[in-house]
Amino acid sequence: MYNWGTEGRRMNEEIDTTVNKVFQELITSLQIRGVQFLDIQSRRPSVNFAPEDSTGETNLSWKQLFPADDPLHIDDSMVIFRPKYEFDLTRDGKPFFNATMIAALQFTIENKDVFERCWKNAEAQKIFREKQIMRTMWTILRQQLMDCMSRHSLHPIPLPWVV
Numbered sequence: 215m216y217n218w219g220t221e222g223r224r225m226n227e228e229i230d231t232t233v234n235k236v237f238q239e240l241i242t243s244l245q246i247r248g249v250q251f252l253d254i255q256s257r258r259p260s261v262n263f264a265p266e267d268s269t270g271e272t273n274l275s276w277k278q279l280f281p282a283d284d285p286l287h288i289d290d291s292m293v294i295f296r297p298k299y300e301f302d303l304t305r306d307g308k309p310f311f312n313a314t315m316i317a318a319l320q321f322t323i324e325n326k327d328v329f330e331r332c333w334k335n336a337e338a339q340k341i342f343r344e345k346q347i348m349r350t351m352w353t354i355l356r357q358q359l360m361d362c363m364s365r366h367s368l369h370p371i372p373l374p375w376v377v
Contacts, residue, residue: 233337240332240342244293248320249354252296256313256362270306272371280343290326295319297347299355303371313362317351352376 277300285293296318303311323329332338352373360370 236332236335236338237341239328240338241346243323243325243329243332244321245324247322250318251315252318253316254358256366258311258366259309273304274371276301278348291323293321293323295347301359311363311368313359315358349376
């Protein structure tokens with residue numbers, strides 16, 4: 215049985231109408247151009263050659279973090295966001311797998327004035343970071359996590375859907 219915690223539920227919160235308008239303007243001022251991983255680390259905290267026990271409860275906790283200086287402004291026409299993702303899996307309360315991934319998302323700025331005006335809105339920034347970037351990255355992260363677990367001879371656990 216999988217327990218994915220409460221992080222994913224935050225993505226479904228209602229957005230204030232005024233903030234939603236600013237957010238919509240923000241995302242129309244940007245165009246995604248590329249995604250690269252800067253670092254991927256995964257580890258099993260202990261040696262265990264026994265067959266996996268799939269009868270216990272498996273818990274996945276995760277978080278998305280950003281450097282304080284994000285986004286990086288390359289020039290007037292490009293910004294880069296560098297989210298960091300941390301995944302921790304426990305089975306029956308004992309840690310059995312950790313993964314950390316740092317990505318770089320490159321965006322071109324289609325309308326600099328609109329971007330700068332909208333980016334000043336703290337709520338629009340928060341929605342962009344916590345929801346839009348997460349939705350953009352989630353399927354990529356799902357595959358990366360499954361690959362990392364397979365490399366450690368673990369049965370891959372898929373990430374839950376985000377809506």
